[in-house]
């Protein structure tokens with residue numbers, strides 16, 4: 001091991017109450033909302049098919065022109081309570097909001113820049129309204145914060161001169177100030193989701209990333225910080241030069257999920273996957289016809305897949321500039337919500353079961369008890385769901401919607417669960433009662449080869 005001053009501060013999973021709550025939440029709503037939602041990917045009558053939140057760079061818009069969008073931000077259809085109710089109905093247990101994205105516009109009245117909600121026609125502290133509305137629904141609120149800031153004159157992509165380092169030191173003070181006011185003025189915030197930290201300027205200032213993590217946890221004991229903030233003494237990000245995860249959970253799964261067989265090592269620490277509904281749109285884009293739009297079932301399978309590997313799933317919504325939520329996103333919330341209403345117990349407070357992945361779907365395991373859940377997405381033609389159990393495990397019971405289904409031992413530590421034949425519109429859940437360490441059935445012996 002190399003000695004590190006700014007590397008991982010601990011190893012293993014945090015087991016304090018705040019982290020257990022963060023972990024057990026499992027399903028979150030990501031919200032990308034900022035000035036980019038006003039043009040929605042269209043500029044001077046031209047549609048740009050890149051991510052809408054990058055329109056400033058894809059349409060090569062001068063900063064002064066882009067920043068004047070602030071004077072148009074007036075979401076007349078915005079209703080924080082409605083957004084929170086929709087998220088509650090969807091089954092989200094937490095919400096992560098872009099307090100400031102790469103454009104530098106702040107959804108809160110920051111004292112460190114005039115480029116904020118207070119100087120828009122809307123005027124009011126929209127971040128406060130969202131935190132209060134979501135907390136009122138029992139949903140935890142986390143803050144996304146982009147360190148990368150296209151608006152701030154002292155931002156640097158790299159440090160190549162003494163002037164750069166003087167300017168960037170000012171920038172880091174600015175960012176620390178903003179984070180201090182976010183952690184102080186919104187005391188119910190539970191976690192910080194850092195983005196925009198991949199440039200050399202940050203990699204050369206690993207000390208600052210640790211200082212920020214420590215400052216936030218001092219102001220908000222129990223606060224959870226993602227690995228994406230962190231760089232160590234040598235500029236290594238997420239995982240330090242000794243192979244240890246920095247921050248409290250691994251946040252590298254963006255628009256992709258770990259492979260359920262090859263990437264099982266992801267279960268060694270906490271992690272979260274964040275996901276767009278279109279192929280690559282986080283902010284509101286007026287035209288979703290240009291790429292694949294994921295269906296509610298695709299997204300539900302990703303949620304179950306993530307839970308089955310011990311991760312959290314953060315599903316993105318991109319509200320329009322007027323504060324409305326587009327129909328596709330409302331449909332997703334309603335459809336996933338209906339299933340979560342019946343089956344949330346196989347997601348919340350559930351984890352990796354450690355059983356061998358099968359083709360029909362995913363196992364999840366509640367934190368306590370001898371239950372293992374089966375969530376079936378691929379209905380087998382023969383109606384038989386193969387289950388391979390750890391040596392000596394017995395399946396004493398299997399139920400679907402409270403009714404027993406047949407369990408058939410077919411070989412050593414192998415069973416068929418008989419799935420009732422019917423047309424399934426949504427994934428059925430079978431609950432297994434499994435007891436370990438039982439004497440194996442003498443009838444089944446492994447082959448001698």
Ligand SMILES: C[C@@H]1N[C@@H](C(=O)NCc2ccccc2)[C@H](O)[C@@H]1O
Pocket residue numbers: 032051053102195254274282
């Ligand atoms: C969570 C996502 N992270 C942002 C992102 O992909 N930024 C990548 C990026 C931003 C600027 C230049 C190159 C690449 C997206 O806008 C979302 O906020």
